[in-house]
Amino acid sequence: MGDKNFVKEITDIEEDFAKWYTDIVIKAQLADYTDTKGCIAIKPYGYAIWENIQEYMDKKFKQVGVQNVYFPVLIPESLLQKEKDHVEGFAPEVAWVTEAGGEKLEEKYCIRPTSETIISTMYSKWLSSWRDLPMVYNQWCNVLRWEKETRPFLRSREFLWQEGHTIHETEKEAKERTIQMLEIYQDVVENLLAIPTVKGIKTETEKFAGAEETYTIETMMHDGKALQSATSHYFGQNFTKPFDIKFQNRDGKEEYAYQTSWGSTTRLIGAIIMAHGDNRGLKLPPKVAPIQVVVVPVAQNKEGVLDKANELYNSLNKKFRAKIDDRDNVSPGFKFNDWEMRGVPVRIEIGPRDIENGVCVAVRRDTAEKITIKLDEIEMKLNELLEDIHNNMFNECKKRLEEKTTVAYNLEEFEKNINENQGFIKAMWCGDAECEKKIKDLTSAKSRCIPFNQEKISDKCVCCGRPADKLVIWGRQY
Amino acid sequence: MGDKNFVKEITDIEEDFAKWYTDIVIKAQLADYTDTKGCIAIKPYGYAIWENIQEYMDKKFKQVGVQNVYFPVLIPESLLQKEKDHVEGFAPEVAWVTEAGGEKLEEKYCIRPTSETIISTMYSKWLSSWRDLPMVYNQWCNVLRWEKETRPFLRSREFLWQEGHTIHETEKEAKERTIQMLEIYQDVVENLLAIPTVKGIKTETEKFAGAEETYTIETMMHDGKALQSATSHYFGQNFTKPFDIKFQNRDGKEEYAYQTSWGSTTRLIGAIIMAHGDNRGLKLPPKVAPIQVVVVPVAQNKEGVLDKANELYNSLNKKFRAKIDDRDNVSPGFKFNDWEMRGVPVRIEIGPRDIENGVCVAVRRDTAEKITIKLDEIEMKLNELLEDIHNNMFNECKKRLEEKTTVAYNLEEFEKNINENQGFIKAMWCGDAECEKKIKDLTSAKSRCIPFNQEKISDKCVCCGRPADKLVIWGRQY
Numbered sequence: 001m002g003d004k005n006f007v008k009e010i011t012d013i014e015e016d017f018a019k020w021y022t023d024i025v026i027k028a029q030l031a032d033y034t035d036t037k038g039c040i041a042i043k044p045y046g047y048a049i050w051e052n053i054q055e056y057m058d059k060k061f062k063q064v065g066v067q068n069v070y071f072p073v074l075i076p077e078s079l080l081q082k083e084k085d086h087v088e089g090f091a092p093e094v095a096w097v098t099e100a101g102g103e104k105l106e107e108k109y110c111i112r113p114t115s116e117t118i119i120s121t122m123y124s125k126w127l128s129s130w131r132d133l134p135m136v137y138n139q140w141c142n143v144l145r146w147e148k149e150t151r152p153f154l155r156s157r158e159f160l161w162q163e164g165h166t167i168h169e170t171e172k173e174a175k176e177r178t179i180q181m182l183e184i185y186q187d188v189v190e191n192l193l194a195i196p197t198v199k200g201i202k203t204e205t206e207k208f209a210g211a212e213e214t215y216t217i218e219t220m221m222h223d224g225k226a227l228q229s230a231t232s233h234y235f236g237q238n239f240t241k242p243f244d245i246k247f248q249n250r251d252g253k254e255e256y257a258y259q260t261s262w263g264s265t266t267r268l269i270g271a272i273i274m275a276h277g278d279n280r281g282l283k284l285p286p287k288v289a290p291i292q293v294v295v296v297p298v299a300q301n302k303e304g305v306l307d308k309a310n311e312l313y314n315s316l317n318k319k320f321r322a323k324i325d326d327r328d329n330v331s332p333g334f335k336f337n338d339w340e341m342r343g344v345p346v347r348i349e350i351g352p353r354d355i356e357n358g359v360c361v362a363v364r365r366d367t368a369e370k371i372t373i374k375l376d377e378i379e380m381k382l383n384e385l386l387e388d389i390h391n392n393m394f395n396e397c398k399k400r401l402e403e404k405t406t407v408a409y410n411l412e413e414f415e416k417n418i419n420e421n422q423g424f425i426k427a428m429w430c431g432d433a434e435c436e437k438k439i440k441d442l443t444s445a446k447s448r449c450i451p452f453n454q455e456k457i458s459d460k461c462v463c464c465g466r467p468a469d470k471l472v473i474w475g476r477q478y
Numbered sequence: 479m480g481d482k483n484f485v486k487e488i489t490d491i492e493e494d495f496a497k498w499y500t501d502i503v504i505k506a507q508l509a510d511y512t513d514t515k516g517c518i519a520i521k522p523y524g525y526a527i528w529e530n531i532q533e534y535m536d537k538k539f540k541q542v543g544v545q546n547v548y549f550p551v552l553i554p555e556s557l558l559q560k561e562k563d564h565v566e567g568f569a570p571e572v573a574w575v576t577e578a579g580g581e582k583l584e585e586k587y588c589i590r591p592t593s594e595t596i597i598s599t600m601y602s603k604w605l606s607s608w609r610d611l612p613m614v615y616n617q618w619c620n621v622l623r624w625e626k627e628t629r630p631f632l633r634s635r636e637f638l639w640q641e642g643h644t645i646h647e648t649e650k651e652a653k654e655r656t657i658q659m660l661e662i663y664q665d666v667v668e669n670l671l672a673i674p675t676v677k678g679i680k681t682e683t684e685k686f687a688g689a690e691e692t693y694t695i696e697t698m699m700h701d702g703k704a705l706q707s708a709t710s711h712y713f714g715q716n717f718t719k720p721f722d723i724k725f726q727n728r729d730g731k732e733e734y735a736y737q738t739s740w741g742s743t744t745r746l747i748g749a750i751i752m753a754h755g756d757n758r759g760l761k762l763p764p765k766v767a768p769i770q771v772v773v774v775p776v777a778q779n780k781e782g783v784l785d786k787a788n789e790l791y792n793s794l795n796k797k798f799r800a801k802i803d804d805r806d807n808v809s810p811g812f813k814f815n816d817w818e819m820r821g822v823p824v825r826i827e828i829g830p831r832d833i834e835n836g837v838c839v840a841v842r843r844d845t846a847e848k849i850t851i852k853l854d855e856i857e858m859k860l861n862e863l864l865e866d867i868h869n870n871m872f873n874e875c876k877k878r879l880e881e882k883t884t885v886a887y888n889l890e891e892f893e894k895n896i897n898e899n900q901g902f903i904k905a906m907w908c909g910d911a912e913c914e915k916k917i918k919d920l921t922s923a924k925s926r927c928i929p930f931n932q933e934k935i936s937d938k939c940v941c942c943g944r945p946a947d948k949l950v951i952w953g954r955q956y
Contacts, residue, residue, distance in 0.1 A: 034600065035557055036550040036587065041600050044545035044615065051546060067522035068529060072514040072636055073551075073589075073620055074573075079513055092580055095552075097589065100573035101624030109514065111551075111575065111589070122512065122519050131807070137522065142551055142620065146579030158550055329609070 010341070013279050017223045018151075024273055025152045028282040028342045038150040038157035042266070045342070046153075048290035049269050050160065054140065056192050056287075057162065057264070060184045061138055066164060069137045071118050074109035079117045082242045086116060089209020093146045095157075111144040116210065116235075116261060119165045120243035127247050127257060130169050136177070138164040153270035154227075154478050161265035167245060167257040171236065174258035175213075178234040181262040182215045185230035193268065194285035194393040195219045195275045196401050197229065198424070198473055200449030205433050208261075212236040218448045218473065220397070221274035224404045224422030226448050226475035229271055232262035270478070275397055282343030283365055285393055286386040293382060294339045295324045298332050298351030308355050312348070312375065319379055320386075340365060345389050346382065366392050405473075409458055410465075411442065414474070418443050424475045428468040430461035438463055439474065448473045488819070491757050495701045496629075502751055503630045506760040506820045516628040516635035520744070523820065524631075526768035527747050528638065532618065534670050534765075535640070535742070538662045539616055544642060547615045549596050552587035557595045560720045564594060567687020571624045573635075589622040594688065594713075594739060597643045598721035605725050605735060608647050614655070616642040631748035632705075632956050639743035645723060645735040649714065652736035653691075656712040659740040660693045663708035671746065672763035672871040673697045673753045674879050675707065676902070676951055678927030683911050686739075690714040696926045696951065698875070699752035702882045702900030704926050704953035707749055710740035748956070753875055760821030761843055763871055764864040771860060772817045773802045776810050776829030786833050790826070790853065797857055798864075818843060823867050824860065844870050883951075887936055888943075889920065892952070896921050902953045906946040908939035916941055917952065926951045 009027060011019040025031050030046030042050065058068075074097060081087050094110040112118070123135060140162045147155050164181060168174040182199065189195050197217040207214035211233040219229045240246070240256040249255045276283040286292050293316055297309035306326060313324035323344075325335045332349070339347055343365060350360040360378065362371045366389050373381045404423030408414035417425055425445065429435060439462075440446050454471050461468040488505060489497040503509050508524030520528065536546075552575060559565050572588040590596070601613060618640045625633050642659060646652040660677065667673050675695040685692035689711035697707045718724070718734040727733045754761040764770055771794055775787035784804060791802035801822075803813045810827070817825055821843060828838040838856065840849045844867050851859045882901030886892035895903055903923065907913060917940075918924050932949050939946040 032600065032603070034550050034596065035554050036552045036596070039550035039552060041550065041596075042548040044547055047546050047548055050548075068525050069522055070520040070525055070528075070638060072512050072517035072519065073622070074514045074517060074636065076513050095575045095578035095587075097573045098576045099586075101626070102570055108577075109573075118512065118514070118519075122510065125510070144551070148579070158552065160548060 010279070010281060013222065013277065020277070021274060022152065024277055024282050030269065030273075030282075031152050033152075038147060040152045040156055042160075045290055046269060049272065049284070049288055050266055052288045052290065053188065053192065053268055054162075057184070057188050058140075060187065061164070064180060064184070066136050066138045068139060070139050070141065071115050071122065073112055073142070075112055075115070075118045077108050077110065079121060080110055082117060083210050083239055085238075086210035090114065090145075095144050095146055112141075113143055113145045114261075114263070115139070115163055116165065116239055117243075120239045120245060120259075123167050123240075123257070124243050124245045127167065127245055129248050130250050133169045133247065133257065134166055134173065134177070136164070136166045138162055151270075153273070154267050156266070159266050161263050163263045164261060166260045167240065168259070169247075169249070169257070171258050174236075174260050175234055178213070178215060178232045178260045178262070181260070182217065182230075182232040185232070185262075185264055186217050188264070189217060189219060189229050189268070189271070190394065192285065192287050193272055193275075194287075194390050194397065195229075195271060196394060196398045198401075198449065198451050200451035200473065202231075202449055203433070203436060203447045203472070205436050206447055208233045210235065210238055212238060216449050218475075219271055219275060220401045220404060220424060220475075221271070221478065222277065222400075223274075224400075224424075224475075226424065226477045227267070227271050227274065228448070228477065229268060230262070230264035233260060235259040235261065274478070276393055277343075281341030283393070284343035284345060286345040286390050289343065289345050290321060291323045291339075291342075291344045292321045292386060293323075293346045293348060294344045295322065295348045295350065296332055296335045296339070297324075297326060298349050298354075300326060300328070302352045304355065305350070305352055309350050312350060312360065312378070316378070316382070320382065336363075346385055364389060366396075407457055408462055409460075411439070411463060414439065414445075414462055415443050418445050418474075418476065422476065424448065424473050426455075426457060426471060426473060427462035428456075428458050428460060429470050429472040430464055430466045430468040431470060432461075432464065432466075435461055435463035445474045445476050448475050448477070488757070488759060491700065491755065498755070499752060500630065502755055502760050508747065508751075508760075509630050511630075516625060518630045518634055520638075523768055524747060527750065527762070527766055528744055530766045530768065531666065531670065531746055532640075535662070535666050536618075538665065539642070542658060542662070544614050544616045546617060548617050548619065549593050549600070551590055551620070553590055553593070553596045555586050555588065557599060558588055560595060561688050561717055563716075564688035568592065568623075573622050573624055590619075591621055591623045592739075592741070593617070593641055594643065594717055595721075598717045598723060598737075601643075601645050601718075601735070602721050602723045605645065605723055607726050608728055611647045611725065611735065612644055612651065612655070614642070614644045616640055629748075631751070632745050634744075637744050639741050641741045642739060644738045645718065646737070647725075647727070647735070649736050652714075652738050653712055656691070656693060656710045656738045656740070659738070660695065660708075660710040663710070663740075663742055664695050666742070667695060667697060667707050667746070667749070668872065670763065670765050671750055671753075672765075672868050672875065673707075673749060674872060674876045676879075676927065676929050678929035678951065680709075680927055681911070681914060681925045681950070683914050684925055686711045688713065688716055690716060694927050696953075697749055697753060698879045698882060698902060698953075699749070699956065700755065700878075701752075702878075702902075702953075704902065704955045705745070705749050705752065706926075706955065707746060708740070708742035711738060713737040713739065752956070754871055755821075759819030761871070762821035762823060764823040764868050767821065767823050768799060769801045769820075769822045770799045770864060771801075771824045771826060772822045773800065773826045773828065774810055774813045774817070775802075775804060776827050776832075778804060778806070780830045782833065783828070783830055787828050790828060790838065790856070794856070794860070798860065814841075824863055842867060844874075885935055886940055887938070889917070889941055892917065892923075892940055893921055896923050896952075896954065900954065902926065902951050904933075904935060904949060904951060905940035906934075906936050906938060907948050907950040908942055908944045908946040909948060910939075910942065910944075913939055913941035923952045923954050926953050926955070
């Protein structure tokens with residue numbers, strides 16, 4: 001199979017980004033469609049990315065006192081009903097278990113779309129004194145939301161995630177926890193996935209069902225659309241009151257606890273694909289790549305080549321996530337394309353002449369640059385290379401984020417910018433949900449967030465022209 | 479609260495073992511009952527045990543080429559039907575999703591009781607050539623089986639587990655994989671959980687629904703009953719034929735693949751509780767204990783004590799999973815009992831006189847032995863101590879296993895032994911399922927396995943007296 005045919009199998013990224021995306025998911029062997037409509041099977045290569053995210057994130061969580069737990073996947077209908085906004089937000093998209101063990105159930109159970117309700121019930125049981133606080137619990141699990149339109153990783157009926165749920169003695173402590181966890185998400189997305197973020201608070205319209213405040217990190221994809229990459233919610237006492245989560249405070253008085261929740265999902269894998277990929281295929285950030293370096297022997301039937309390639313692979317595999325591709329039924333050219341398509345950050349080619357000269361050739365996935373490296377310097381050089389690739393990938397995304405973020409002072413400019421540029425719009429907003437709705441109806445762009453980094457670019461609302469003191473980032477979304 | 483009252487809260491282990499068990503689950507804060515009937519919430523202390531099991535087991539898996547994946551939790555009814563024995567085994571105890579997204583579903587979905595069917599469907603899609611084999615996939619996930627009677631960890635409607643599913647080119651390779659995974663389970667249970675195992679093959683009656691052969695590791699609990707601790711199944715082509723999992727073999731001919739599956743669950747936490755616990759409470763094997771050593775300052779209000787205790791804790795925490803209990807609202811005596819009840823392998827007491835003498839006092843949970851240790855030798859001594867505790871706990875279980883395993887040559891002896899001794903019975907069996915049934919009806923003891931270590935204790939079936947060449951281990955079970 002020639003190089004050209006191979007790459008032809010992937011839809012052109014500029015022609016049809018949605019189709020390019022699903023091509024990558026399938027051909028890079030990240031996931032596949034199943035007989036369960038709207039649900040995917042995550043294959044080893046995709047799941048290994050998730051494991052790398054989990055490992056990094058879970059360590060960060062534990063450093064700030066998070067403890068892992070596990071709560072039931074089934075939630076009784078009566079529990080889901082307890083918080084009004086919450087049930088309104090989630091009831092339309094849940095799946096119901098109505099029969100079990102050969103019988104029709106008296107009360108039906110929903111499969112958790114999120115676990116605030118069942119966890120709150122337990123917190124109510126477990127909490128009695130301020131000495132029991134805080135409880136900072138998290139679970140890694142599956143959830144189900146019956147979406148109409150689904151896309152692998154981005155919007156799957158079932159997905160994997162972590163959901164943190166905490167209760168605190170004071171409003172101050174709970175709010176600090178909300179921000180602390182948001183900052184961990186930012187760390188993960190920027191330092192592990194090499195994607196720059198915009199951090200801010202959601203508007204009333206866009207916040208989580210039942211929350212007082214929802215914080216978000218927003219990222220920009222290849223086509224300029226936004227992906228909400230993780231959220232952190234401050235609940236105040238919205239759940240602790242209906243769920244009766246109270247404690248005796250330091251003054252001996254009864255008080256309701258202050259609560260947070262925060263989550264991130266396998267959609268982060270979608271973010272990686274859509275932020276970094278190109279017409280050669282997937283492009284994986286080195287720190288999260290299941291295979292960081294693949295060794296491809298050239299002319300592997302020549303004496304000594306395979307031995308030397310294996311020797312190199314074995315030494316690399318001690319320090320990096322390495323692989324050797326010694327398939328004897330495909331050409332080196334096929335292998336080069338294959339591993340590029342699958343997004344491996346560095347390919348190392350080694351053939352008879354390289355061996356003679358005591359070198360190998362490293363090829364970067366991000367820039368296609370070829371670098372000859374002395375075999376006895378490979379470990380140090382590869383460390384540098386992976387670091388540089390991470391930084392370059394981050395900077396490429398940052399450049400796009402900056403280029404595709406424009407400013408609008410009125411609706412006309414807003415519409416023009418979003419249609420010409422896709423991307424993010426910076427615009428002032430008066431705070432009225434009607435203006436948000438009008439913008440959304442007109443442009444399909446939603447408010448992404450009120451960013452922490454505020455600039456006062458004008459004092460008038462982009463929509464209605466009334467006084468406005470909030471800068472909002474807007475964009476179309478996944 | 480005095481020492482006596484504290485321990486009184488736990489039911490006497492010899493009086494009512496079942497009640498003792500649930501006391502431990504709740505009071506040691508491993509798990510709690512929820513509003514979802516038959517399902518528990520696993521609390522941080524219980525979940526941390528599971529994480530330690532996962533970490534150890536997952537590493538062993540990866541060393542033998544296992545790759546992690548994730549398949550949908552919902553399985554269409556039509557898929558579950560495809561393998562006759564399998565559906566007969568599982569259909570009665572599944573939960574069905576019949577409504578979702580506000581509508582009644584055309585085809586209902588079951589929540590996975592196990593994933594052979596959905597994974598086999600995907601294997602059929604993914605497999606084409608012998609070059610694609612083996613596929614050695616595993617998932618860590620939740621499953622649901624609608625049990626009538628439930629007990630925390632041991633038999634919960636929802637539980638957490640890992641399920642491995644593999645397909646192979648040859649019968650030989652598949653059978654080797656079945657045994658290889660069984661041996662990993664044995665390693666985990668013996669070397670991590672400090673519980674000796676009996677390894678063997680299940681009889682036809684007791685094997686997994688749809689399997690050709692089921693292998694098991696059986697362990698003995700405090701009361702002499704058996705706990706099936708993990709199983710590994712060889713399927714032959716039982717699923718690959720109805721699910722059409724075939725490949726072009728090395729001769730260019732079409733052939734059905736050979737399949738295995740193997741699983742272990744959070745019931746291992748139940749095994750730890752019931753194999754090791756005593757009237758003081760939980761007793762955790764050091765390698766799996768979330769807290770391996772707890773530092774309890776004595777007279778902590780005296781100047782310098784808390785500082786020194788913290789210094790000791792900080793240095794221990796670098797090498798062990800350590801904790802300091804500096805609560806100021808309970809006495810040291812309360813803390814001693816509390817951590818004994820929660821099963822921490824070593825408690826370290828440090829008070830003003832110890833500090834003066836440059837020592838501390840280590841107290842073993844398994845033997846209650848007190849050992850004075852010089853502060854500058856603590857790390858080395860603690861390593862030795864934890865190792866010794868593991869070995870002692872294993873040997874205690876082994877002694878019980880040997881003492882409570884008796885031999886029976888006829889039904890009368892069998893009945894007498896099991897009633898007097900609980901425990902395991904070694905007896906010869908002719909191979910007839912009728913004899914198994916008769917023994918079960920008479921004694922409530924089932925065949926645990928035909929152990930790998932065969933002895934010929936007689937040549938007659940314990941039940942019917944006909945010729946018998948198989949030694950079987952029998953016992954009542956959890």
